[in-house]
Amino acid sequence: MIVADRIFRRAGGLRDLSFALGSGGVTAIIGANGAGKSTLLEILAGRKKADAGRVIFADREIGDWDVRMLARQRAFLPQSADVAFDVAVDDLVALGRAPYPEEGAAAEAEAVEASLISAQAGHLSGRRYHRLSGGERQRVQLARALAQVWRRNEGEPRLLILDEPTASLDPGHRLSIMRMLRGLSASGVTVLLALHDLNDAARFADHVLLLHEGRLLASGRPYEVLTPDLLAEAYGAEVDMMTAADGAAVILFR
Numbered sequence: 001m002i003v004a005d006r007i008f009r010r011a012g013g014l015r016d017l018s019f020a021l022g023s024g025g026v027t028a029i030i031g032a033n034g035a036g037k038s039t040l041l042e043i044l045a046g047r048k049k050a051d052a053g054r055v056i057f058a059d060r061e062i063g064d065w066d067v068r069m070l071a072r073q074r075a076f077l078p079q080s081a082d083v084a085f086d087v088a089v090d091d092l093v094a095l096g097r098a099p100y101p102e103e104g105a106a107a108e109a110e111a112v113e114a115s116l117i118s119a120q121a122g123h124l125s126g127r128r129y130h131r132l133s134g135g136e137r138q139r140v141q142l143a144r145a146l147a148q149v150w151r152r153n154e155g156e157p158r159l160l161i162l163d164e165p166t167a168s169l170d171p172g173h174r175l176s177i178m179r180m181l182r183g184l185s186a187s188g189v190t191v192l193l194a195l196h197d198l199n200d201a202a203r204f205a206d207h208v209l210l211l212h213e214g215r216l217l218a219s220g221r222p223y224e225v226l227t228p229d230l231l232a233e234a235y236g237a238e239v240d241m242m243t244a245a246d247g248a249a250v251i252l253f254r
């Protein structure tokens with residue numbers, strides 16, 4: 001679905017990053033502050049250019065995509081998505097439907113409502129965005145990204161790129177959103193997200209990419225990447241690994 005081939009970018013510090021991700025599944029990009037996660041996601045989304053290397057999305061170089069066609073197949077939620085003007089929640093989420101100008105009002109309303117519900121924000125319909133809390137805003141922004149790739153029929157290849165989508169959420173909402181993203185990935189949507197919560201990466205990701213100082217330090221299944229040695233190298237702190245009652249790995253930094 002998406003291939004990064006020897007990505008190099010000076011501003012962002014990325015050095016020789018290569019990997020390939022198939023369709024579906026959840027991939028978590030982890031790493032310390034400044035490791036290059038946001039820069040990498042923006043390059044993969046086609047919003048920033050690499051100085052060298054290529055990104056191939058669905059068999060075509062990302063820069064060769066028609067802008068509207070790309071917007072229908074991949075959505076990107078930046079780390080600090082916000083809006084400068086006052087706007088109604090539903091209108092903000094409806095911006096995600098901009099790549100579908102042929103769509104009627106009823107279909108747009110259906111997409112907006114479904115996306116708000118998926119993002120645990122259905123009850124925020126009708127509110128003004130600027131009167132919401134930080135976590136509520138983050139869920140509405142996520143709904144906008146979901147609306148962008150929303151389909152009545154599942155199965156089409158789609159890519160959702162999310163930069164720390166749960167950073168402002170309380171534990172209950174965080175878990176609900178991670179479960180929802182897993183469900184989406186099971187229906188064929190490829191989910192690629194930057195995460196700081198390594199326990200969520202352990203529990204919900206199929207694949208983990210560990211960045212360290214702009215390089216790919218490790219890539220693989222969570223149990224292959226989330227090891228004490230690799231985490232100590234990437235984060236500069238010792239970790240204890242435990243196992244939760246449901247068998248999930250629990251990572252505790254000392």
Ligand SMILES: Nc1ncnc2c1ncn2[C@@H]1O[C@H](COP(=O)(O)OP(=O)(O)OP(=O)(O)O)[C@@H](O)[C@H]1O
Pocket residue numbers: 010011012013031032033034035036037038039040079
């Ligand atoms: N436009 C830019 N020009 C110069 N340096 C940049 C630019 N954008 C990012 N950087 C630098 O590149 C490095 C990687 O930044 P990036 O935002 O990708 O890190 P990150 O892994 O997402 O960090 P965080 O966990 O703090 O969000 C940082 O040192 C940052 O200061």
